[in-house]
Amino acid sequence: MSAAAEHSVPSSVKIAPPPVELERQPLVLHNRSIGWISDHIAGICEGDAPKWWLPALIFSVSLLTMMGACIAYLIVSGVGVWGLNQPVAWAWDITNFVFWIGIGHAGTLISAILFLLRQKWRTSVNRAAEAMTLFAVACAGIFPLIHVGRIWYALWWLPPIPNNYDIWPQFRSPLLWDVFAVSTYGTVSLLFWYTGLIPDLATMRDRATSKVKKFLYGFFAFGWTGSNRHWSNYEKAYLLLAGLSTPLVLSVHSIVSFDFAVSQLPGWHTTIFPPYFVAGAVFSGFGMVLTLLIPLRTLCKLEDIVTVRHVELMCKVILATGSIVGYAYGMEFFIAWYGGNPYELAAFKNRAFGPYWWSYWWMISCNVICPHLFWFKKLRENMVFVFIVSIFVNIGMWFERFVIIVTSLHRDYLPSSWGYFRPTWVDVCTFVGSFGLFMTLFLLFMRYLPMIAISEVKGVTPQADAHHPLGGAKHGGHH
Amino acid sequence: MNAYGLMAVFETPADAIHAAEKVRDAGYSKWDVHTPFPVHGMDAAMGLPNSKVGWFTFLGGVTGYTSGMLMIWWMNAYDYKIVIGGKPMFSPFFSFPVSYELTILLASFGSLIGMFLLNRLPRLHHPLLKNRKFCAGATHDKFILVIETADPKFNDQETRKLLASAGSKHIELVED
Numbered sequence: 333m334s335a336a337a338e339h340s341v342p343s344s345v346k347i348a349p350p351p352v353e354l355e356r357q358p359l360v361l362h363n364r365s366i367g368w369i370s371d372h373i374a375g376i377c378e379g380d381a382p383k384w385w386l387p388a389l390i391f392s393v394s395l396l397t398m399m400g401a402c403i404a405y406l407i408v409s410g411v412g413v414w415g416l417n418q419p420v421a422w423a424w425d426i427t428n429f430v431f432w433i434g435i436g437h438a439g440t441l442i443s444a445i446l447f448l449l450r451q452k453w454r455t456s457v458n459r460a461a462e463a464m465t466l467f468a469v470a471c472a473g474i475f476p477l478i479h480v481g482r483i484w485y486a487l488w489w490l491p492p493i494p495n496n497y498d499i500w501p502q503f504r505s506p507l508l509w510d511v512f513a514v515s516t517y518g519t520v521s522l523l524f525w526y527t528g529l530i531p532d533l534a535t536m537r538d539r540a541t542s543k544v545k546k547f548l549y550g551f552f553a554f555g556w557t558g559s560n561r562h563w564s565n566y567e568k569a570y571l572l573l574a575g576l577s578t579p580l581v582l583s584v585h586s587i588v589s590f591d592f593a594v595s596q597l598p599g600w601h602t603t604i605f606p607p608y609f610v611a612g613a614v615f616s617g618f619g620m621v622l623t624l625l626i627p628l629r630t631l632c633k634l635e636d637i638v639t640v641r642h643v644e645l646m647c648k649v650i651l652a653t654g655s656i657v658g659y660a661y662g663m664e665f666f667i668a669w670y671g672g673n674p675y676e677l678a679a680f681k682n683r684a685f686g687p688y689w690w691s692y693w694w695m696i697s698c699n700v701i702c703p704h705l706f707w708f709k710k711l712r713e714n715m716v717f718v719f720i721v722s723i724f725v726n727i728g729m730w731f732e733r734f735v736i737i738v739t740s741l742h743r744d745y746l747p748s749s750w751g752y753f754r755p756t757w758v759d760v761c762t763f764v765g766s767f768g769l770f771m772t773l774f775l776l777f778m779r780y781l782p783m784i785a786i787s788e789v790k791g792v793t794p795q796a797d798a799h800h801p802l803g804g805a806k807h808g809g810h811h
Numbered sequence: 812m813n814a815y816g817l818m819a820v821f822e823t824p825a826d827a828i829h830a831a832e833k834v835r836d837a838g839y840s841k842w843d844v845h846t847p848f849p850v851h852g853m854d855a856a857m858g859l860p861n862s863k864v865g866w867f868t869f870l871g872g873v874t875g876y877t878s879g880m881l882m883i884w885w886m887n888a889y890d891y892k893i894v895i896g897g898k899p900m901f902s903p904f905f906s907f908p909v910s911y912e913l914t915i916l917l918a919s920f921g922s923l924i925g926m927f928l929l930n931r932l933p934r935l936h937h938p939l940l941k942n943r944k945f946c947a948g949a950t951h952d953k954f955i956l957v958i959e960t961a962d963p964k965f966n967d968q969e970t971r972k973l974l975a976s977a978g979s980k981h982i983e984l985v986e987d
Contacts, residue, residue, distance in 0.1 A: 366847060367952035492886060500886035504895050509908040516912040520919045527923060531950070535847070538946040554927070555934030558949045560831075560857060562930045563849040568862035569926035573919055576868070580915045587908055791848040796824055798852055804823025 359453055359792050361636040363802075366790045369637070370535050373784045376632050377536065381779060384631065392771035399765020402758050403478055411481045413758045419744040420753035425479035427733040428763050430588060431616070432472035432770075433514065434609075434729060436521070437581055438617020439465025443524060444577035447570075453645055455788040456638050459532075460628070460778075461621050462525040467773040468620070469518045471766045476510075478762075490515075506590035513587040520580055524573045527566075530556050531787040585609045592736065598679035599740030602667065608660035612732060615653035615699070618646050619725030624774065626719045628783070637784055640713050647712040650725060654703025657732075661700065675745075683739045687752055691731050692739070698728020813987040815938035816842075816959040817970050819979035820948060824850045827954035830977035831856040834956065837973055841962035845939070845949040864925045871921020872914045879910030938987050945985070957985070 360369065406413055416423040439461040446454040477483055488495050490511055501508050533553035540546040556562070586606035593605040622643065629638040668680040684692050702724045705711050712718065738753050777783070794802040821827040824846070831844050835858045844853060880903070887893065888900035898905070927933065939945045939957065949955050956979070958970055967984075974982050 365952065370847070370951050492882065494891070499891050499893065502893055502895055503883045503887055503909055504898055504905045506908075509912075512909045512912040516916040519916060523919050523923055527926075531848070535950040538950045551935070554932045555937055555940070556932070556950075557937055557939055558845040558847060559930075560844040560846060560850070560853045561859065562932070563846065564854050564859050565862045565864050565926045565929045567849050568864040569868075569922045572864060572868045572922040576915050576919050576922070580912075583908070583911060583915075587912075590908075787848040791851075796848055796850070798823075798825040798828050798850065804825030806825065 357639075357641050358794070359456065359639070359641075360789060361639055364636055364793070366793065366795050369790050369793070370539070370786050372633075373637070373782050373786050373789070374536060374539055376778065376783060377780055378539070378541075382631065385775065385779060389772065389775045392768045392775060395765050395768025396772050397765075397768070398761050399768055402762040402765060403474070406478055406758060406762070407483060411479065413756060415754050415756045415759055417751070417753075419749050419751050420738055420741045422479075422737050422741065423753050424734075424755055424759045424763060425475045426591075427730065427737050428766065429472050429475040430609075430733040430737075431730045432468045432475070432766065433517075433588060434585065434613035434616045434733075435620045435726075436465040436468040436472070436517070436617060437585060437610070437613035438621050439463070439468075440517075440521060440524075440577050440581040441614050441617065442621070443528070444574040444581065447574040448578060452792045453642055455785055455792050456642050457621065457625060457646070457784075458788070459525075459528060459785040460625060460783050461617075462521065462528065463774065463777045463781075463783075464617075464620060464624060465521050466518070466525060467770050467777075468617075469514070469521060470773065471770050473514065473518065474766065474769075506587065506594045509587045510591055513584045517580060517584045520573070520577055524577055527570055527573060528785055528788070529781065530554060530566075531558065532782045532785060534558065535786055536782065582610055585613045592740075597740055598673070598675040599683065599736070601676075602664060604660055604663055604667070608657070608664075611653045611656035611660065612699075612729060615650060615657055615703075616725060616729035618650050618653070619722045619729065622646055622650075622718055622722035623726060626715050626722070628778070630715075632778075632783070634784065637789060640715075643715065643718055644709070644712045647706045647718055650722075651703050651706040654699060654706075654725070658700040658703075661696070679740060679743065682743055683735060686739065686743070688735065688739045688742070691735050695728055695731040695735050698724045699732060702728065814960050815985045815987040816957045816961075817965075817967070817974065818939070818942070818945060818955055818957045818983050818985050819974035819977070820944065820981040820983075821954040821956065821977075821979055824853075824954060826978050827956060828852055828856045830956050830974065830979065833973060833977050834958065837964070839958055839962050839964050841959040841965075843957055845945070845955040845957065847950050847952060847954075850954070863929060864922055867921040867925025867928070868918045869921070871924075872918035874921075875913035875915070875917030876910050878917075879913035880906055883909060938985060942983075942985050944981070944983060 364372075414423070414425070416425070439458075442454050442461045443458040443465075446458075477486060480486070487493060489501055489508075492501050494500050503509075530553060533549050534556035537546060537549035537553050540549055586609065589605035589609035592600035593602060595601060625638055626643065629635055665680055665684075668676045671677075682688075702721050705717075705721060742751055742753055744750060790796055794800040797803040797805075799805050819830065821830060827844055827846065827850065831853060834842055835856065844850075844857065846853065883906040884901045892900055894900075939949075945955060947953075956974065956977075958965060958974070964970075971982055
């Protein structure tokens with residue numbers, strides 16, 4: 333095929349920009365140039381830190397230190413310092429684990445599933461959301477690790493290593509599946525995030541003014557030169573990683589739900605758990621993405637890149653997944669009655685009207701009622717309102733896990749073993765401290781790495797499109 | 812003084828694509844276009860075949876699945892049999908979740924390693940990265956076409972003429 337054949341349309345044919353009414357709302361506002369995008373995003377990591385950054389970091393590190401102290405106290409004294417005991421053997425620890433791991437899911441959804449669905453708006457939020465995934469998985473990993481008591485034995489039941497009787501871990505247990513699911517999820521999320529970072533690290537390297545920065549960014553950019561022969565393999569690898577992360581993210585929370593669903597306990601033993609957990613995870617994760625990005629877009633002056641339209645689209649995802657979660661709550665109750673198992677029905681009546689009724693109604697108001705406010709466009713476009721709702725979504729999803737775990741456990745088959753769980757100060761401080769770890773990691777990330785995928789945002793502007801007049805298109809017929 | 816290649820700077824993706832088509836049709840083989848983001852249509856303009864990364868992914872995935880199944884069978888049904896609730900010693904069903912996760916894990920590593928191998932990366936030194944003009948543009952907002960001197964068709968005068976005719980305002984010889 334020759335160039336002449338490709339350009340069969342005479343060069344006198346001028347390409348007019350698409351009519352205004354057909355043009356989609358741009359993803360980057362004010363028609364910013366490609367150079368502006370790298371200057372603006374990389375600018376967040378260059379120069380002096382904004383005034384609020386250091387106080388925020390000090391606050392987060394103190395919370396993190398509090399968690400460290402609590403964990404040290406727990407390890408030295410034993411799990412008795414927490415409020416859990418028979419019959420509620422899992423309480424805040426596993427609630428926090430499921431809460432954090434669920435938050436991570438939005439990052440993978442944005443980076444992988446929306447990529448496969450060709451949702452171009454993902455480019456403005458995927459980097460921060462993927463970082464959020466990694467940090468949330470780090471927070472999640474802590475809780476199952478420390479809840480076992482003697483954590484120095486962890487080496488024997490995490491990787492398949494035989495114990496002192498030469499017995500291998502047994503693979504019929506969902507708890508072991510969970511180990512593989514969560515560690516694969518953490519690793520693949522890291523690979524995916526890092527792959528996306530490579531071109532941007534090269535941008536940072538080429539902009540760096542100090543020798544140390546140039547060396548460090550250059551070292552981690554692996555010698556990226558933006559070569560198109562490299563981009564060709566890179567884009568294929570990125571597509572494949574997205575294709576692999578999609579079934580992965582669906583499997584991770586399904587397997588987390590197996591921890592409960594495979595047991596015989598009324599309230600846990602249900603087949604709806606895998607899809608219900610995945611929808612809930614995406615719902616909570618988008619809540620957290622909004623909680624992080626709404627203040628950041630103002631503080632870092634990113635309104636042209638993370639636009640109101642981006643926030644609005646994320647509100648729609650919250651509305652959709654929130655509705656799935658609401659449907660799942662209803663269906664659980666229906667099946668508890670329709671299934672004809674008196675224990676199952678008793679467990680569900682007890683959830684809504686038993687001693688933990690308050691947690692159930694917290695969950696319902698935050699997860700079922702709150703998201704439906706997003707049917708109104710006016711409310712989806714009100715940043716303060718969206719921020720407040722996103723916090724309620726986070727609270728509601730924490731309560732969902734609390735409800736599932738604690739209300740199912742506190743009523744055993746034998747009424748003599750019934751109990752009521754109350755958290756201790758160590759429970760509370762460890763959980764609050766985990767936000768310190770999350771925020772510390774996120775603050776360091778936004779200060780030293782490009783918080784928005786520079787090369788990907790450039791790629792969705794009209795200036796990047798060789799067929800658009802802004803991208804330099806002069807005449808038609810080009811393929 | 813050895814020269815690495817001739818570099819031509821373009822301002823828009825469309826200009827770069829047209830230049831790439833010209834260079835491709837002129838029959839050059841050792842050349843490349845450096846862009847701040849993947850330019851849609853550039854692979855065809857350069858005449859690049861489909862990337863081979865997928866084979867590495869496939870290899871990784873197959874390794875992950877088989878090693879998962881074999882590991883579980885060997886540990887729980889061969890090396891140290893344990894009866895749990897009268898369930899079979901080995902079944903592909905309970906082994907599936909772990910093997911599935913290992914499939915994805917190794918396929919992801921396969922994709923990434925495949926990408927690096929095919930790209931001959933990591934590479935900590937490159938003649939182009941010593942050029943100021945290149946560094947200020949290729950990862951920022953310029954589209955830079957480079958034809959290596961090692962190309963059998965390379966001729967300082969002719970190649971320069973070709974790049975100028977493609978519309979580049981800045982053509983420069985890059986030192987090695």
